[in-house]
Amino acid sequence: MLVWERPEPPERPVPAPLSRERIVRSAIRLADADGLEAVSLRKVAAVLGVGPMRLYGYIDTKEELLDLMVDQVYAEIRPSGDGWREVLHSLADATRGAAQRHEWFADLIGGRPQLGPHTLACGETVAAAMGGVDLEVAVPAIGAVTAYVVGAVRREVTERRAERTSGMDTEQWQAALGPYLRRTFATGRFPALAAVVHDGPHLDADRTFRTGLGFVLDGIGARIPG
Amino acid sequence: MLVWERPEPPERPVPAPLSRERIVRSAIRLADADGLEAVSLRKVAAVLGVGPMRLYGYIDTKEELLDLMVDQVYAEIRPSGDGWREVLHSLADATRGAAQRHEWFADLIGGRPQLGPHTLACGETVAAAMGGVDLEVAVPAIGAVTAYVVGAVRREVTERRAERTSGMDTEQWQAALGPYLRRTFATGRFPALAAVVHDGPHLDADRTFRTGLGFVLDGIGARIPG
DNA sequence: TATCGGTCGATACACTGTATCGCTCAACCC
DNA sequence: GGGTTGAGCGATACAGTGTATCGACCGATA
Numbered sequence: 456m457l458v459w460e461r462p463e464p465p466e467r468p469v470p471a472p473l474s475r476e477r478i479v480r481s482a483i484r485l486a487d488a489d490g491l492e493a494v495s496l497r498k499v500a501a502v503l504g505v506g507p508m509r510l511y512g513y514i515d516t517k518e519e520l521l522d523l524m525v526d527q528v529y530a531e532i533r534p535s536g537d538g539w540r541e542v543l544h545s546l547a548d549a550t551r552g553a554a555q556r557h558e559w560f561a562d563l564i565g566g567r568p569q570l571g572p573h574t575l576a577c578g579e580t581v582a583a584a585m586g587g588v589d590l591e592v593a594v595p596a597i598g599a600v601t602a603y604v605v606g607a608v609r610r611e612v613t614e615r616r617a618e619r620t621s622g623m624d625t626e627q628w629q630a631a632l633g634p635y636l637r638r639t640f641a642t643g644r645f646p647a648l649a650a651v652v653h654d655g656p657h658l659d660a661d662r663t664f665r666t667g668l669g670f671v672l673d674g675i676g677a678r679i680p681g
Numbered sequence: 682m683l684v685w686e687r688p689e690p691p692e693r694p695v696p697a698p699l700s701r702e703r704i705v706r707s708a709i710r711l712a713d714a715d716g717l718e719a720v721s722l723r724k725v726a727a728v729l730g731v732g733p734m735r736l737y738g739y740i741d742t743k744e745e746l747l748d749l750m751v752d753q754v755y756a757e758i759r760p761s762g763d764g765w766r767e768v769l770h771s772l773a774d775a776t777r778g779a780a781q782r783h784e785w786f787a788d789l790i791g792g793r794p795q796l797g798p799h800t801l802a803c804g805e806t807v808a809a810a811m812g813g814v815d816l817e818v819a820v821p822a823i824g825a826v827t828a829y830v831v832g833a834v835r836r837e838v839t840e841r842r843a844e845r846t847s848g849m850d851t852e853q854w855q856a857a858l859g860p861y862l863r864r865t866f867a868t869g870r871f872p873a874l875a876a877v878v879h880d881g882p883h884l885d886a887d888r889t890f891r892t893g894l895g896f897v898l899d900g901i902g903a904r905i906p907g
Numbered sequence: 908t909a910t911c912g913g914t915c916g917a918t919a920c921a922c923t924g925t926a927t928c929g930c931t932c933a934a935c936c937c
Numbered sequence: 938g939g940g941t942t943g944a945g946c947g948a949t950a951c952a953g954t955g956t957a958t959c960g961a962c963c964g965a966t967a
Contacts, residue, residue: 497954505915508916508956516956565835568839570862570865575870579870579873582876590881593877594877599829602893603832603897605831606829607824607828610827639796645808647809647811648805655820656817658820670822671900672900674895722923722925732948733925734946735946737925738944742924
């Protein structure tokens with residue numbers, strides 16, 4: 456039976472009151488502070504003042520804890536707006552926002568099947584807002600936007616981490632890569648790439664995300680009459 | 682102890698000749714066979730008939746090994762074609778193909794900055810083929826396609842795994858989820874979603890991928906004159 | 908009151924990435 | 938050439954991981 460429908464064990468009066476919610480909240484706090492690799496069952500249990508094995512009354516596996524964490528983040532993703540385009544745009548923005556608040560989210564999305572209640576609720580909102588659009592288009596459209604968002608969010612977080620671990624902002628980081636890239640490009644093996652890096656536009660993260668999203672939505676729009 | 686009774690030192694095994702290539706190839710074989718979590722420095726070293734610490738002469742960190750593995754897969758990704766659209770389509774297909782041959786690739790792409798030679802060579806090919814397209818469009822276009830592919834490939838691999846771990850094909854798996862989804866939908870909390878799942882199209886993986894990619898490429902095309 | 912069933916934490920196990928540290932051996936310099 | 942050095946190598950060690958097992962406890966039931 457899946458975590459989602461398996462009932463929590465009955466509330467026990469004694470030592471430290473525990474619940475999936477408390478466990479997940481603690482895990483998320485750890486992940487927010489120090490990244491996913493800081494989330495271990497022992498640490499979560501320690502935060503809650505409890506032995507590690509105690510958690511296995513609430514989850515069967517660490518993976519299930521991660522699933523619960525992801526679903527909890529989906530609770531923050533509340534798409535809204537009128538019409539398919541506004542809603543899909545809102546879905547993308549909200550997902551991106553969640554990944555900025557919880558960078559570890561980017562490591563997890565798309566990596567396991569998500570069928571938790573908050574995830575489904577998010578899907579419900581989107582599905583409801585697609586009203587009128589032919590399902591033959593609506594379904595792949597949602598899938599395409601989701602796929603784009605997953606990839607875009609991962610790239611953005613990856614880049615942010617790279618910048619942070621070198622203690623630099625975007626410009627400094629690109630400059631710091633200079634030595635390696637300059638030597639590499641100096642070999643002459645990547646002339647077109649060198650030209651693109653040298654002459655291409657340097658868009659900030661916001662604009663990059665929105666431009667790509669625009670492509671996807673425009674492509675979808677071309678298939679929707681009206 | 683006198684020499685006479687002291688045993689000779691154990692026959693020294695001639696150290697196995699090692700190289701990054703050999704290490705990476707072994708790691709990839711392990712990952713292909715049993716997934717990413719089967720790749721440990723100890724196992725890789727064992728396959729090569731070598732102590733684990735030996736690897737640290739070639740890499741500083743396990744993450745570096747993973748980076749090398751990813752770059753090695755990029756060697757298989759050789760986009761081709763005439764014109765920006767064909768090339769971007771080919772890039773997407775080739776990436777997807779690589780992820781099907783190396784499912785673990787889907788766990789890694791987009792997760793770390795990729796600056797390896799094969800990755801750059803792949804970028805070079807794409808950049809070169811965008812000739813003529815305004816860089817103001819070309820750069821975000823490549824980014825958008827890449828993002829879409831990352832997300833789509835992750836979803837596809839995730840789904841494939843879910844099906845496989847239950848020993849079912851797509852239809853069976855959807856049927857097996859039935860009980861959970863039916864109960865969940867029976868609560869009436871997700872009417873629109875239930876309708877979509879019930880009435881929506883059931884596309885196979887190929888068509889889903891291509892349809893989404895079509896959206897992205899169409900959206901890009903709308904920004905490119907001619 | 909005695910028993911029972913479920914829950915708790917301690918302990919244990921196999922495994923991980925990697926730091927440390929002698930040892931060995933080939934190459935170098937005097 | 939002989940002594941020294943420096944690099945490569947493996948054994949050992951350490952702190953940490955997810956989780957199986959199991960004895961002890963405790964509340965509810967008979």
